[in-house]
Amino acid sequence: MTELTKTQLKQQVVQAIEDQQRDLLDLCSKLIQINSENPPGDSTEITEFIKTYLEEAGLAVEIHESAPLQYNIISKYGSESGKKLIYCGHTDVVPVGNLDKWDFDPFSGEIKDGFLLGRGASDMKAGLGGLIFATTLMKKLNISLPGQVILAIVPDEETGGENGVPWVLNKGLVSGDGALIAEPSSKYNPTIGQKxxxxxxxxxxxxxxxxxxxxxxxxxxxxxxxxxxxxxxxxxxxDFDMPDEMRELVETSKRYMREVETEREAFQPILExxxxxxxxxxxxxxxxxxxxxxxxxxxxxxxxxxxxxxxxxxxxxxxxxxxxxxxxxxxxxxxEANYTSPQDPVCRAVVDNLQEISGHEAYGVMQWASSDARHFREHNIPVLQYGPATLSTIHGYNERVEVDKIVLATKVYGAAIIDFLYN
CATH class of the missing domain: 3.30.70.360 (Alpha-Beta Plaits)
Incomplete structure (x- = not known):
């Protein structure tokens, strides 16, 4: 395939997401409307909804119960003979807490004043919806991929995650050359490392x-x-000595704290x-x-x-x-602290397309917490995190996310599939 043809394919996918963004947002809203609080962790209803959505798009679906009422969803599209790209998201959300402290119904999924509202909007049903939408779009557009995009949708992240990503990986249900988790991140700064x-x-x-x-x-x-x-x-x-590449990532992340999330400038020392x-x-x-x-x-x-x-x-x-x-x-x-090189193909596919589509400088940073990313790296699968979010509302009352971030992230997910699998 020539570069021009690949470019045209990406343009086709990005334009389709732009044209169908109402359907994308409707999917995200419906995910929020399903109560999947963890605890208690019952993923039955949301699993059935996603299974039906994927099958109606023409994708085959596997369901694996890792614990009572906790279901992992695996769905694949493309050729098994090429590279494999895993798109991962979790269906569970933290409990809503005191309903009197919400300004709106946490399970409304309403779109108002440019925001999608509800529990899980940022963490991470908007990102999950984007992954599902971008993957099914490949099938709907009848794009013949030379490799495979694999949806790994897990039920258990908010209470430790042992029945989700590590269970799926340890069972050998998925493997890949790269992975993306739609965990909440900054708009232009995917997470490529963690303490x-x-x-x-x-x-x-x-x-x-x-x-x-x-x-x-x-x-x-x-x-x-x-x-x-x-x-x-x-x-x-x-004090400790860091290898040069890790030091470079830390310094880049400190710059991010100074220039992007400026309210976190005082947190810079925590990285080292x-x-x-x-x-x-x-x-x-x-x-x-x-x-x-x-x-x-x-x-x-x-x-x-x-x-x-x-x-x-x-x-x-x-x-x-x-x-x-x-x-x-x-x-x-x-x-232990872990990361994926910013030059790895999966990072380049996401960051380069994010910068190209948004027209804004984009680069990877590290987080001071931990996530499911560490499990992928333990299985030698390069991974990064990028998902739409209003970061200040995660796990809090009045959780929400900007609609434009959802559309941008989904465009990046779609373009990254083309770039990663055709390279």
């Missing part, structure tokens, strides 16, 4: 006694825990330091008893250049110096 995640529980033990004799008798577990927390928080003060959140603490029995135990749960996020083993060794060395009785146990999210 690592290191969660642990610390138990400190003391000696009980009558509170009136403290601190002369007993060993106060809460006091010892205070000393332990103080040492653990020194993680943030440590170990963050440490003391998230939960329990200890003691009552005021007049010397506490014999205290527990905390801590969430650390790891920058490039920091291994999980390093953090474990540092914490245990610091706690051993205190001479306290403790036990440390890992749990929850677990990964």
């Amino acid at each position: 690592g995640s290191y969660w642990f529980k610390l138990d400190v033990y003391g000696e009980p006694g009558h509170g009136s004799l403290s601190p002369i008798i007993g060993g106060n577990a809460i006091v010892d825990m205070m000393r332990a927390i103080e040492r653990i928080q020194t993680l943030f003060t440590l 330091h170990i963050s440490c959140n003391i998230g939960k603490i329990e200890g003691g029995t009552k005021a007049n008893v010397v506490p014999e135990s205290c527990s905390v749960e801590i969430d650390c996020r790891l920058p490039f250049g920091v291994s999980e083993d390093f953090v474990t060794q540092y914490i245990t060395d610091e706690l051993d110096k205190l001479g306290i009785d403790y036990k440390m146990e890992r749990f929850g999210f677990r990964s």
Whole structure:
């Protein structure tokens, strides 16, 4: 295929999305109107809706139940003999919370004043709708792809995701040469890297006694825990060497904070330091008893250049110096910092088309949190995240997303399929 023909194909797809944007927005609205809060995590209704939509477009659909009432949807279009591009999204949303704090029905899916309204509008039913729309459009336009675009639509992201992306990948239900997750991102800045995640529980033990004799008798577990927390928080003060390519990504992301999301300018140091959140603490029995135990749960996020083993060794060395009785146990999210090169074909397909279609400078950045992207990278599948969002409303009340962002993202999804599979 000549470059001109490929260019014409992309123009055809982008124009079709422009012409059919009412249908696109209607799809996104209908997704929001289906309550798929997690918890409880029942994806039955939204799975049936998506299955019907895909089948009516002429696509074959596989449904895989990874846990009771949690269904993973796999649908493929194109030739199995070429490259494979995975488009991934999740159907679950966080609970709406107190309905009295919403200015509109969180399941309305209404479009008003240029915004699509409702729970999941930004995270991530607009992005999910865009992926579905762009993929089915290939079939409707009868575009003969030399490779395959694979929809991997999962039910479980908002409560840890073990029944979603990792389950699908570990079962070998999908594989690919590149992947895109429609997680919320900045309009012109897909996410191509993320910090690592290191969660642990610390138990400190003391000696009980009558509170009136403290601190002369007993060993106060809460006091010892205070000393332990103080040492653990020194993680943030440590400096590390980063490989040049990671350093370049960090500096680009800091520029993004200064120039794009300017309200986050003060967050720049978080990208190159170990963050440490003391998230939960329990200890003691009552005021007049010397506490014999205290527990905390801590969430650390790891920058490039920091291994999980390093953090474990540092914490245990610091706690051993205190001479306290403790036990440390890992749990929850677990990964080291990971990224996809901005020069990888899947990044180029998305970022280059985003810049071309929008006429605005576009570049990839990193996030200080974690996501399903890490699972794709663990399976050696290059991945990035790009989805329409009003970032300030994610997981909050009055969630919404600008309509123009939905249309732009969907155009990018469509053009990126052509670029990635024909290259």
